Amino acid sequence: MKAQIKTDIPGPKSLELTSRRSKSVANGHGSVCGVYIDKAEGSNLIDVDGNVFIDFAGGIGTMNVGHSHPQILGAIKKQITQFIHPCFTVAPYELYIKLAKRLSDLVPITDSCKAAFFNSGAEAVENAVKISKSYTRRNGVLVFSHGFHGRTQMTMSMTYKEDPYKKGFGPFVKNIYRLDFPEKKLDLSNLKFDPNTIACLVIEPVAGEGGFIPVSKEAMVSIRKFCDKYSILMVADEVQTGFGRTGTLFAMEQFGVEADIFTLAKSIAGGLPLSAVIGKSVIMDAAHVGGIGGTYGGNPVACAAALAVLDVMEEENLPERSLFIGSIICKNINSIKDQCPWIGGVRGLGAMQGIVIINPNNGEADKERTSRIHRYALEKGLIMITAGTYGNIIRTLMPLNIGKDELNQSVKILSDALINA
Ligand SMILES: Cc1ncc(COP(=O)(O)O)c(C=O)c1O
DSSP states (O other), rough: OOOOOSSSSHHHHHHHHHHHHHHHTTTTTTSOOOOEEEEEEETEEEESSSOOEEEHHHHHTTTTTBBBBBBHHHHHHHHHHOOSTTTTTSSSSHHHHHHHHHHHHSOOOOOOEEEESSSSSSHHHHHHHHHHHHHHOOEEEETTTOOOOOHHHHHHOHEEEEEEETOOOSOOSSSSEOOOOOOOOOTTTTOSSSGGGGGEEOOSETTOOOTTTOOOHHHHHHHHHHHHHOEEEEEEEOOTTTTTTTSSGGGGGGGOOOSSSEEEEEGTTTTSSSSEEEEEHHTTEEEETTOOOOOOOOOOHHHHOOOOOOHHHHHHHHHHHHHHHHHHHHHHHHGGGGGOEEEEEEEEEEEEEEEEEEETTTTOOHHHHHHHHHHHHHHHHOOOESSTTTOEEEOOOTHHHHHHHHHHHHHHHHHHHHHHH
């Protein structure tokens, strides 16, 4: 459905909810758009005032298969009539095993793999670190500038951006070290740690929250070599890049080297809370029984949804469609670049594209204009989110099966916003 705006944005019913929210919801949990959602279908979000939006945020990358996909809904409905949660730690069930096998076969690791399931991206990263520590018997963790790995104590400590993610929340976990983000090359000069103490290096193939910055192929190869040299486990944090977003099912398929462990979440289960750590069996088995897990990890309804997501990915050829969407976005942005000296560039992989907004006078990040672009698009019916350590990246995380008309309309709104805001 095309975007259709009927009221001021936010409309009166959304404003009323904002007022109620301010009395009952903690301030710390912010929302980017002040519109409240009543229904979601395909690439559309429909708010409580009847405004129809096109969704370029996709629940921050959880909706690669689109909202309310009939196959995902069917799988969820079937599962909830069977059982909802016996808890895998207590009374296990086949769905968990099926999903573990299917994902273990799909991740781009040649060795045999095993999986364990959790609830959020942060939990997956935490557990990848725990497993790495068990396997290597070391306790150091190596991460990068612009990295985002979550909001728990460990993952917040691994995350780069101070405000809002870390501000006032210290002290942070020790033994976490940081290198410059390897956009072009891996810079190993001036190491401030002993590589022999590092259990794992955690890298996003495309920095997500940090600003949609892809790692160069050359740098990824250097990372693999560095890890091999010091027996460090290489963890690919594909929480945001996974499930077709970058043009392949997993972004690491495009780098010509293999990670040892993957962390997955977001689009894994079509919007239900599920995350996974998948890695070489010998590594995954290093943590002792009871050392990993959790009450809700691998919830059967989420596992059923995840199996359906994998079917949809295959049947609708979504990774390939991601390449097409990415090319349309890039073509359009490049075609208006001359009119918009504040467009510093467009970067990413597949449909994970970030538009860099700068001050043309000095080349610095322009967060204010980025916010204006966001606001303009919202008022015309396009929901987007921004990203970046400096808050100056417009990012695209639309459902990958977005229709042609919706894609054309949203690209037009985006271009208008970039030109006029
Ligand atoms: C690369 C990456 N890792 C980890 C996380 C944390 O995921 P969650 O918010 O589900 O805890 C995110 C979330 O944006 C992410 O993009």
